[in-house]
Amino acid sequence: AGDIKAGRAKATACAACHGIDGMSKxxxxxxxxxQTEEYLVKALNDFRSGERKNEMMSMMAKTLSDADVANLAAYYHSLGKQ
Amino acid sequence: AGDIKAGRAKATACAACHGIDGMSKxxxxxxxxxQTEEYLVKALNDFRSGERKNEMMSMMAKTLSDADVANLAAYYHSLGKQ
Incomplete structure (x- = not known):
């Protein structure tokens, strides 16, 4: 599983659209x-591989390492537990 | 915009995996x-068109009309406002 603190640091790149709090802007x-961690990992990996396409996310995801994906998923999953 | 009550009725087909409360099972x-309504509409329409693929969702989305998509998005968006 990913490192929540490292994910929070990396999430500054995501915050303009998804919020540092994980709420859409x-x-x-x-x-x-x-969001479920497994879904977040799959979404990022699908954007990285090209299996899933989106103008912004395809570009952003290409900059991520496997560790970044795990850390970001852990971070956003950890927020806003309902 | 979609009809929340009609969306709730249709969402019985989604509830085994996504919950009738919108929380993943x-x-x-x-x-x-x-979830943002615009994102939900796009996700369902991308599964319907084949732009986005997932074994379960590609099958489920094919059964939906344009009105179903609008109603389901309105219903799930209406839940759990934070």
Whole structure:
């Protein structure tokens, strides 16, 4: 599993659209707070591989390492537990 | 915009994985409660068109009409406002 603190540091790159709190800042960007970790890892990896495409996310995800993906998923999953 | 009550009725088909409350019942299924409506509409339409692929969702989405998509997005967006 990922490192929540490292994920929080990396999440500054995501915050303009998804919020550092995981709450969407743009209608087309999903909320991420409390999302299941497995889903977040799959979404990022699908954008990295090209299996899933989105103009912004395909570009952003290409900059991420395996560790970044794990850490970001751990961080956003940890937020806003309901 | 969609009809929340009609969306709730249709959501019985989604509830085994995403919950009638929009909270995931399986690690690989995302939470939907309070998700942005625009994102939910795009996700369902991308599964319908084949732009986005997932074994379960590609099958489920094919059964949906444009009205179903609008209603389901309205319903799940309406839940769990944070």
């Amino acid at each position: 743009l209608p087309e960007a999903p909320n991420l707070a409390g | 399986l690690p690989e299924a995302p939470n939907l409660a309070g």
